[in-house]
Amino acid sequence: MAILDRSASPEEINNVVEAWLDQHWDSEKRCAKGADSYDEKAWLTRVFEAGFCVPSWPTEWYGLGLSQKQSGIVEKAFAKRKAQGSARDRFHLGAITVFKVGSDELKRTMLSIMLTGPICCLLYSEPNAGSDLAGVRTKAVPDGDDYVITGQKIWTSNAQEAEYGMLLTRTDWDVPKHRGITFFLFPMKQDGVEVKPINQITGESEFNEVFITEARVPATYIIGSLNEGWTAFQTAIAYERLIMGQGITERRGKSKADSEPQLITLARKYEKYDDPVVRQKVAQALAYRELNGLNMQRAKQEIMTNGSSSLMSLGKLAMSRVQHGEAAIATDLLGNAALLDGDDYPDAANANFDAAKAYMNSIGGGTDQIQKNIIAERVLNLPKEPDLDRDVAFRDVKSS
Numbered sequence: 001m002a003i004l005d006r007s008a009s010p011e012e013i014n015n016v017v018e019a020w021l022d023q024h025w026d027s028e029k030r031c032a033k034g035a036d037s038y039d040e041k042a043w044l045t046r047v048f049e050a051g052f053c054v055p056s057w058p059t060e061w062y063g064l065g066l067s068q069k070q071s072g073i074v075e076k077a078f079a080k081r082k083a084q085g086s087a088r089d090r091f092h093l094g095a096i097t098v099f100k101v102g103s104d105e106l107k108r109t110m111l112s113i114m115l116t117g118p119i120c121c122l123l124y125s126e127p128n129a130g131s132d133l134a135g136v137r138t139k140a141v142p143d144g145d146d147y148v149i150t151g152q153k154i155w156t157s158n159a160q161e162a163e164y165g166m167l168l169t170r171t172d173w174d175v176p177k178h179r180g181i182t183f184f185l186f187p188m189k190q191d192g193v194e195v196k197p198i199n200q201i202t203g204e205s206e207f208n209e210v211f212i213t214e215a216r217v218p219a220t221y222i223i224g225s226l227n228e229g230w231t232a233f234q235t236a237i238a239y240e241r242l243i244m245g246q247g248i249t250e251r252r253g254k255s256k257a258d259s260e261p262q263l264i265t266l267a268r269k270y271e272k273y274d275d276p277v278v279r280q281k282v283a284q285a286l287a288y289r290e291l292n293g294l295n296m297q298r299a300k301q302e303i304m305t306n307g308s309s310s311l312m313s314l315g316k317l318a319m320s321r322v323q324h325g326e327a328a329i330a331t332d333l334l335g336n337a338a339l340l341d342g343d344d345y346p347d348a349a350n351a352n353f354d355a356a357k358a359y360m361n362s363i364g365g366g367t368d369q370i371q372k373n374i375i376a377e378r379v380l381n382l383p384k385e386p387d388l389d390r391d392v393a394f395r396d397v398k399s400s
């Protein structure tokens with residue numbers, strides 16, 4: 001275990017992490033020292049054992065008890081050497097959710113597994129439950145120490161690779177829809193789970209249909225409490241929106257090492273850099289992205305203290321506008337060349353990909369319209385939209 005605690009100064013933290021990386025990480029070969037190639041699981045296990053996966057978590061839960069700011073220093077030292085493994089709480093929704101709302105037993109069994117590897121997919125949407133997610137009909141029935149799960153999920157990103165999924169199920173049909181839901185950490189690699197990829201407009205097949213037929217999950221894998229999954233789920237969705245608000249997808253063709261924004265590079269290349277209208281559009285787009293970045297920093301602070309989700313909705317909505325807006329400007333800059341596509345025309349291929357991919361941010365994690373509803377109701381205190389099913393026992397709710 002690395003020797004660091006909250007009393008350490010920024011310099012001390014940086015020195016300790018750099019020394020640790022010197023000892024363990026081969027920056028040239030980009031793998032653990034002494035290894036022939038990068039073994040993700042082995043490397044993440046090493047980082048986990050040193051407490052660097054999520055340094056801001058308490059030592060009891062595999063962190064170092066550092067502040068967010070101190071954790072940022074650890075993250076920067078890792079990034080400087082292009083070493084993976086720090087800030088795992090940033091992108092691993094399964095790990096964050098288990099940490100925030102899981103029982104101590106679940107944390108003890110699952111956090112080390114989550115932090116050191118498996119992708120955790122999100123088994124929320126169903127053919128008849130998307131925006132109105134509290135209408136899920138996948139059922140979980142108790143059987144001994146397990147629950148038996150039957151139902152269908154759809155649009156499940158990364159379900160093919162996932163070893164676990166966070167699963168929304170119906171456990172009580174005699175109470176209104178929000179009250180009979182149970183949230184599980186669900187093992188994906190078992191009989192009774194069939195994953196079918198869906199082809200996307202971007203050419204990818206990252207999301208899937210998932211058919212679940214009498215698959216099993218231990219009762220100890222409930223996240224939160226029985227029938228109170230909607231509350232636990234609010235934490236997971238707030239973090240998902242936070243991540244999306246920060247821009248889950250980097251623009252294609254843009255390397256993190258590029259110092260110049262891609263729109264400026266394109267403007268130069270297509271000889272529109274001196275056009276005042278283009279300059280204004282690009283400046284507006286970049287200012288908007290910067291503003292959202294600052295807002296998301298505020299959101300991050302807020303979620304750490306009270307788990308509020310309204311700011312996450314604002315950031316996610318803004319990022320959707322950023323991504324659609326930048327893709328449209330890139331297409332304008334290319335002019336007729338944007339009609340081309342394929343490997344021989346990388347600028348056009350990137351612009352087309354970005355234009356299609358922007359829909360991920362405006363639909364996934366709840367559509368733009370739903371974010372606007374949340375902002376209207378929870379931030380602006382406007383009247384709630386009518387919900388005729390809200391107080392009806394779920395068994396009596398009509399479905400199409």
Ligand SMILES: Cc1cc2nc3c(=O)[nH]c(=O)nc-3n(C[C@H](O)[C@H](O)[C@H](O)COP(=O)(O)OP(=O)(O)OC[C@H]3O[C@@H](n4cnc5c(N)ncnc54)[C@H](O)[C@@H]3O)c2cc1C
Nearest residue numbers: 122123124125130131155156157360363364365366367369
């Ligand atoms: C790239 C991508 C990845 C995804 N990954 C996952 C995943 O990993 N796991 C998962 O569970 N789901 C995932 N989703 C699904 C996503 O969460 C749903 O598509 C989304 O919540 C919308 O649900 P729906 O498709 O059923 O649309 P619907 O709910 O049927 O909505 C259709 C349209 O009606 C509008 N609408 C609906 N209700 C209202 C309302 N009350 N007020 C105003 N407008 C309304 C919507 O905004 C939308 O435009 C993903 C989606 C995408 C695009």
